[in-house]
Amino acid sequence: MRQRLFLIILLVGSWAFSQAPQLSEKSQISLLTCAAGDELYYAFGHSAFRVQDPVLGVDVVYNYGTFDFNQPNFYLNFVKGRMIYSLSRRSFDDFLFEYELEKRWVKEQIFDLTLEERNQMLAFFEENYLPQNRDYLYDPLLNNCSSITGTILKQQYGDTIVFEDSHLEERYSFRQLVRQFLDTNSWSMFGIDLAFGSKVDRTATVQEHMFLPYYAMVQIRHTTKDGKPLLKRERTILDYAEHTKQHFFPLTPLFWFILLLIFTGIVTYFDYKHKVRSRWLDFSLFLITGLIGIFLLFLWLATDHTSTPNNFNVLWAFPLNAIVAFIFVFDDKLPDWSPKYMYAMLGLIGLMVVLWIFHVQIFSLVVIPLLLTLAVRYIYLILYSKL
Template sequence: MTRHVLFILIFVLTTSRMKYRILLFALLFLVGKNGLSQIPTLSDKSQISLLTCAAGDELYYAFGHSAFRVQDSALGIDVVYNYGTFDFNRPNFYLNFVKGKMIYSLSRRSFNRFLFDYEMEKRWVKEQILDLTLPEKNKLLAFFENNYLPENRDYLYDPLLNNCSSITGNILLEQFGDAIVFNDSHLENRFTFRQLVRQNLEINSWASFGIDVAFGSVVDRKATLQEHMFLPYYAMNQLKNTTKSGKPLVERERTVLDYNEHTKNGFFPLSPLFWFTLLLLFTLIVTYLDYKHKARSKWLDFSLFLITGLIGTFLLLLWVAADHTSTPKNFNMLWAFPLNLIVAFIFVFQSQPPKWFFKYLQIALALLGILVLLWIFKVQIFSPVLIPLLLTLAVRYGYILKFSKP
């Protein structure tokens, strides 16, 4: 069949007659549809492995990466199936990200091309070759190829429950069922989702602070054994402690790229703790001067009410109007109170505040106290970087209450 196709191809390319060129296009279409789309049958020399890649410097690389590799030296196959692909150019990319409707895709590329990025960034890559029978390898390859079809490759991304790493455990269970057993002997402690995320970020960084503020109390529950696998490092360690039909799932391990772990050294003057402490000191000085001169700095009050109101409104929308699984029941709104956005304009520009405003300030101070209690009883864990900001609000609320009281 191949010799006939080659003969026709040479014949068509050496003639200028239109009808033969039409025949060429039809032939290529049939070959592409019926030949190239067929999934190859792997040989005894094939291997399927899990690649784990080190964390990088950018936020979307901060947790590492996982992908599957399929190789067969007899067939010349060496490709990586990567469930962590996203497209910045997709319509409404940032809006969908905020709404919790982020679409990720399965991509397929050669192993060398996949590895090139990690070589450039000097990030280590480790490989765990899975102990699978030949029928199991072919079954897994067929699954990947079916997933790679245009109508199947996209999926709804969830940073904690459905990402490129957590999908590893889901695929193994889906393909091999009860034969897969995840053991927990390697885990000394079970962590909450918030604790797991913090393990990969510097606590005094804007990224960590922003994530802590956006997360609701729902992430302060302990993750299950399999849920720990949303982090690639935990997925790699879990595979070491996973059996299939009573035998270790990982046949052997090797290091593909050997680089040191990237260290993150933050610059304190650019950190949130530095700026919030500076804000607290500035607020204390302004409040003291206001007290001494029996005045009130309206611009400072307006700024605090406006900014906390805007943050609170955003958090409320993440809770009730978005599809994120990690943002509901967020008690950060006790300090970032959404109604502050309205109060900023009603109160600040009036010479005499309305009577209800004093009750409002008392409620605002009480909410700060409730937040501390929720923190103590671990209903929700808040960022320690938040402490100077909470003190800033308490100082200013208390002063305004005293100054504006009839």
């Protein structure tokens, strides 16, 4: 009866206890992997730990992927790279209900652990769940609800845990891994590619691949403890088809950037024919690229994001363009220094292409029409300055 009462207190979370219960021989600890969903923050799937013991009547999920939009300065902290995530604890049935509603599959991988090791891990979870311990600094690539799986296993069992790599046909960079789950020609992937710096183009280690729940799930199948498979048994709890997205091309960034290139080309042609300059077009292009560059520079230099430094997108989205935009808009005649500035801008685009070729940083293919748009206008402004 006391054990049943403890379960009720555990699930409602209204009582803090100093010592975790001792699990029985029939207890199990497992990793839950949940399918990707339709929203961006669900696009990569989800991972959580499950602790169950039929003797104690315990069946709870420890979820490191909990965040609160209502946190003070939530969006500011997100921009600054200081997102706080928390470990939550809830009943397995409550956890599963969300995925049943969204028709997302859930798979369970039961660990082959001794009773002592299971109790050790439960004690760790309960210690982590204390109010002073449950919050942690989130990093989308290095410290999230999925990567923490490998971190905890290593922390608890040390070098007895070995992440084998025989199943990986290729070791990918972080950018390549993210692109496997998002369409390159989507606004979300374009924005991520734009914000990511060159640091994400290094090859991830075997354990670092586990920042994606799908890779963590596969990695558990190829992980040993004391030379034996860590995975005891695997089963499907919810069996739904993978969510797929159909993109309507006229709503994609590539469509609009090609449209911008064609529009800029037509306007530039008529400008050339009539020996005039469409100041509103120059102002728009310079201001927008300049503001983008300022934001990228902010992400690079003024935030704690580990994925945004060394971002060479600032070579085409040049921050000084935001100032030049206002200089160019007031007078039809260009300043004497403008040809040199345009040559410099063309040179920066050329440098970006060189960095791309040598894989210093991999840029989004969607950006190519933007580069051509800017190049067309830069070349015309050089010619116009000589009229």
